[in-house]
Amino acid sequence: MTLAKSALIVALLAPAVALAASPAIYKARHDNFEAMGRAMKGTADSFKSGSPDIALIRANAAVLAAAAPKVTKMFPKGTGVEGNPKSEALPAIWQKPAEFAAANKRLVDATVAFKAAAAGGDMAAVQAAFGAVGGSCKNCHETFRKPRG
């Protein structure tokens, strides 16, 4: 096959591949963030109840620790608003990949610490570690997610 011919085939195939991959990746990251959101809300509600349920908090900490490392892998190039107008992903994700990775590492570290604190069971330490997880969500959203409201 000539070089020109193979270049043409690549050019014809590329858009089809991008279109096929996009909806799945938006859904995968939506589901991953929703799982984290539910785990955060469940934990916050448990603390608010006045008698926090440590078994429930441990389960939520495990969900968060499992979901956190997946975040950066779910933002391949071309999966911002250009591929889905509803996406709140800001271009900064791809313009500042090192900062984005650092923001994700902060989340990963916070969820690991939260899981360890929950395993220990000292409720003041668990609550402080939970607060740090929340802070790491906010930290990334401030720079890399479209402002809401």
Ligand code: HEC
């Ligand atoms: C490293 C960056 C980063 C971290 C850390 C992060 N998020 Fe996000 N989050 C985003 C981005 C970017 C979006 C927008 C994605 C989109 O719309 O395509 C988002 C979207 C969301 C959404 C909306 C999902 C949807 O599709 O409607 C929820 C809920 C959410 N995040 C919860 C959380 C929670 C809870 C945490 C912490 C436990 C967290 N996020 C940590 C970057 C991050």
